[in-house]
Amino acid sequence: MTKKIVEKTFEALFALEDLREVLRKTTPFYNLTEEQKEEVKTIVLKVRKALDEIEEKI
Amino acid sequence: MSQGIKLEWRAREELFINLEPLQRGGVVPAEARKIALSYIDGYSTCDYCLGTLHILKKPPICDFLVEVADFLGMDRAILTHGCREAKFAIMHAITKPGQAMVMDENKHYTSYVAAERAGLKIYEIPSNGYPDFKIEPEEYVNTIENVKKETGELPALVLLTHVDWTYGNLVDAEKIGKICREYHVPFLLNTAYSSGRMPINGKRLLADFTTCSGHKSWAAGAGVVGILAIRDEWKDKVFKPSQRYKVKPIEILGCSARGSSALVLMASFPYVKERVKHWDEELEKARWFSSQMESLGGIRQLGDKPHNHDLMRFETPIFDRIAQKHKRKGYFLYEELLKRSIVGIKMGRTKTFDLSTYGLTKEQLSYVIDSFKDIINKFS
Numbered sequence: 001m002t003k004k005i006v007e008k009t010f011e012a013l014f015a016l017e018d019l020r021e022v023l024r025k026t027t028p029f030y031n032l033t034e035e036q037k038e039e040v041k042t043i044v045l046k047v048r049k050a051l052d053e054i055e056e057k058i
Numbered sequence: 059m060s061q062g063i064k065l066e067w068r069a070r071e072e073l074f075i076n077l078e079p080l081q082r083g084g085v086v087p088a089e090a091r092k093i094a095l096s097y098i099d100g101y102s103t104c105d106y107c108l109g110t111l112h113i114l115k116k117p118p119i120c121d122f123l124v125e126v127a128d129f130l131g132m133d134r135a136i137l138t139h140g141c142r143e144a145k146f147a148i149m150h151a152i153t154k155p156g157q158a159m160v161m162d163e164n165k166h167y168t169s170y171v172a173a174e175r176a177g178l179k180i181y182e183i184p185s186n187g188y189p190d191f192k193i194e195p196e197e198y199v200n201t202i203e204n205v206k207k208e209t210g211e212l213p214a215l216v217l218l219t220h221v222d223w224t225y226g227n228l229v230d231a232e233k234i235g236k237i238c239r240e241y242h243v244p245f246l247l248n249t250a251y252s253s254g255r256m257p258i259n260g261k262r263l264l265a266d267f268t269t270c271s272g273h274k275s276w277a278a279g280a281g282v283v284g285i286l287a288i289r290d291e292w293k294d295k296v297f298k299p300s301q302r303y304k305v306k307p308i309e310i311l312g313c314s315a316r317g318s319s320a321l322v323l324m325a326s327f328p329y330v331k332e333r334v335k336h337w338d339e340e341l342e343k344a345r346w347f348s349s350q351m352e353s354l355g356g357i358r359q360l361g362d363k364p365h366n367h368d369l370m371r372f373e374t375p376i377f378d379r380i381a382q383k384h385k386r387k388g389y390f391l392y393e394e395l396l397k398r399s400i401v402g403i404k405m406g407r408t409k410t411f412d413l414s415t416y417g418l419t420k421e422q423l424s425y426v427i428d429s430f431k432d433i434i435n436k437f438s
Contacts, residue, residue: 014092021088023072028399029425 005057012050019043070401075422077402079223079369082416083255083275090325094280097318104316109305111313111320112136122324129331130249130268131259132287136297136307137314137323141250142168144269144286147309148246149176149215151296157214158205160243162193162229164222169248173217181205181213189360189373191225193218195233202241216243220258221251224412225361226369228252235264244292250274251369253285254330255416256337266292272319277326277333281319286310343423344368344415350427354434360410368416374408380437381408391433398429 022036022043032040070076071085086094097103106116113120119137127135138144145168153159155177161169162183173180183201185191198216205213218234221227231247238245247265249258254275260268270285272278288296297307306312315323348359348370356376359365377391384390388406395403403411415423 010096013095017088017091017095020072020091024085025419027072027422028075029421 005054008050008054008057012047012054015043015046015050019047074396074399074401075418075426077400077413077415077418077426079226079402079412079414080274081402082368082414082418083251084273084277084279085417086277086279086322087326087329090277090322090329093325094318094322097321098280100317102317103320110307111316112307113305117321117324119320119324122327125327126285127287129327130253130270130285130287131261131263132265132268133290134293134297135285135287136310137320138269138284138286138310139314140282140284141248141269141271141274142166142172142284143310143314144284145169145217145246145248146172146175147286148267148269148288148296149173149178151298151309152244152292153178153214158209158211159215159217160198160201160205160213161217162219162222164191164193164224164227165217165219166223166248166250169217169219178214179209189358190227190363191222191361192227193222193229195230195237198234198237202237202243212241212243214244215246217246217248220247220249220253221367221369223251223369225371226251226365226367226414227361228366231263231265238266239264251367255334255340255368257334260287261289265289267296272323276323276330278319278323280322281315281317283315283319283323285323340368340416341366343418343420344370346420347415347423347427350423351430354427354431356434357430369412369414371410371412373410376434376438377408380434384437390437394433394436395429398425398432400426400429 022040026032108114111119112123123135127133149172153176157178158181159173159178160181163185181201183193183197185193202213216238218229218231220231235245244266246267247260247263248269250271251274252258253270266289268287272283296309300306300308345364348365351357351372352359358373360371360373381388381390386393388408391408392403392405402413
């Protein structure tokens with residue numbers, strides 16, 4: 001159980017670094033391309049899923 | 059109980075366009091930031107210690123250093139805490155206090171301080187002065203001859219700052235390498251602002267030693283880290299081990315970057331290898347930016363023209379005239395740029411300022427140009 005939580009914690013953190021990367025690439029206008037918008041949506045889903053799994057395991 | 063020192067979180071790269079010339083080449087890609095997160099604890103490199111850092115198999119620091127040496131066109135490489143530590147290691151290993159050393163006037167201060175610490179007598183190669191501040195390779199001949207005349211000996215070491223930190227001038231290192239070969243004087247090439255940004259081959263440039271800055275030009279943060287690369291013939295002197303602790307190289311005090319900075323350097327390496335292939339695009343952007351800045355009027359780019367690097371110094375009397383009448387004096391420019399989400403120009407500077415265009419998009423750079431134009435129009 002613990003290992004799974006650790007894994008999901010890193011998964012969420014790493015996904016958030018990908019989100020940070022999108023912000024870095026588009027600052028200061030944040031005019032995201034369609035592809036970047038999709039990427040952000042995927043990241044958010046990934047983080048949410050990881051957090052849900054952590055919550056379930058606790 | 060003490061609440062500790064309150065620290066602000068930093069989001070310069072996410073919230074602003076950052077033009078700080080010290081920082082542009084050290085911006086860390088996402089994959090390497092992930093590694094930094096997991097290796098942030100002290101001595102995180104040492105879970106599978108084999109006695110010294112540069113021989114580690116897990117994480118594969120040993121294999122990485124072999125690849126780095128190849129990437130730099132040198133025979134061997136080792137990690138240091140930074141470029142300055144690499145320079146000092148060479149000076150300490152191959153010279154004796156009181157000997158002469160030659161370096162260019164555009165050097166980084168740490169080259170001078172390292173030579174002072176090694177007890178060397180420093181002879182400087184003058185630049186050709188305002189407005190180009192070029193280092194002419196032929197001047198090395200004059201200075202080496204001068205050392206010979208004054209001391210009766212050749213200099214113990216010659217150093218060239220491949221690209222200087224002030225004007226971003228790129229010097230013809232191979233010409234200086236040839237001069238050093240003719241005089242049989244060892245040649246240290248400081249690539250703090252070149253390797254990791256542009257392709258470098260140390261041997262082709264006839265360097266005996268190449269020093270690099272991870273946090274300046276190899277997209278490595280999470281602390282500081284450098285690289286010292288050498289030709290094989292110097293290994294016994296520069297990588298000499300301790301007599302008692304046989305695996306510990308003396309000049310780096312055994313082990314150097316023992317944590318996340320080393321891992322970030324490794325994680326960024328594939329990205330660095332790829333980005334140096336696109337140096338011509340960076341150069342095109344830098345030159346375009348320089349010409350756009352000058353077209354605003356009352357602005358002059360100093361140093362090489364056409365420019366050969368992303369790091370630039372601009373002389374800006376137009377902003378200085380505004381500063382003299384503005385209630386915020388020299389701070390007005392920093393504050394006006396900040397309002398437009400642009401940072402990196404030193405606070406209070408209006409006579410001249412330095413910046414780098416490295417890694418920024420044409421769209422971001424166009425916005426920077428428009429912002430400068432907007433500020434000029436607002437106050438003229």
